[in-house]
Amino acid sequence: MNSARGADAVEIVGGADELLHALAAxxxxxxxxxxxxxxPAxxxxxxxxxxxxxxxxxDLSHPNKFVRAWAYGGLATLAHQFPxxxxxxxxxxxxxxxxxxxxVKARIRNARGKPRASRGPGAGALVHRSNSF
Structure with missing residues (x-):
């Protein structure tokens, strides 16, 4: 896959099912x-x-440290959406x-303490959950 094609693939991924399918491929x-x-979006x-x-x-066992780092960020998103x-x-x-x-440790620290946008009533406000993870 050339880089132009890769950029297009990111642009067409919109919803959860499309994103999960792309992550599995x-x-x-x-x-x-x-x-x-x-x-997170x-x-x-x-x-x-x-x-x-x-x-x-x-992805936590991927050989590339950037993939591992962002997989930790994905886990933070998962935990925020599903306590x-x-x-x-x-x-x-x-x-x-x-x-x-x-x-990777820096990404974990960032993901652990980063406020997330609320998806419920009053969306648009930032909600900071406790640093329980």
Whole structure:
């Protein structure tokens, strides 16, 4: 896949199903990072949360540190949208802060403490959840 084609692929990914399909497909690490970076802007339907969870867990062992770093960010998004994942994500972050490279650790710290846009009533306001993970 050439870089122009990769950029087009990122542009056409709009909804959760399209994004999950693209994340599951083989891609260059650069395209994969761009797809992972789109996660915070996409509301994942409850029926697709396990698919996203599996994809992100797979990406935590990717050989490229940028893919791993953004997979941690994706886990933060998953936990913000589905609080039942907060405990697991907290434990995964603790392991990452112990074992990962400095660049990945920085992304984990950023993902852990970053406010997220609210999707509920009063959307547009920033909501900062506790740093439970």
């Amino acid at each position: 083989p891609a260059t690490w650069q395209l994969h990072v761009k797809l992972l970076q789109k996660l 996409v509301e994942i339907p409850g029926g697709r949360k396990e698919v996203l969870h599996r994809l992100l867990m797979r 039942e994942f907060e405990g697991e994500v907290s434990a995964i972050f603790a392991l990452g802060l112990r074992d990962e490279s400095a660049a």
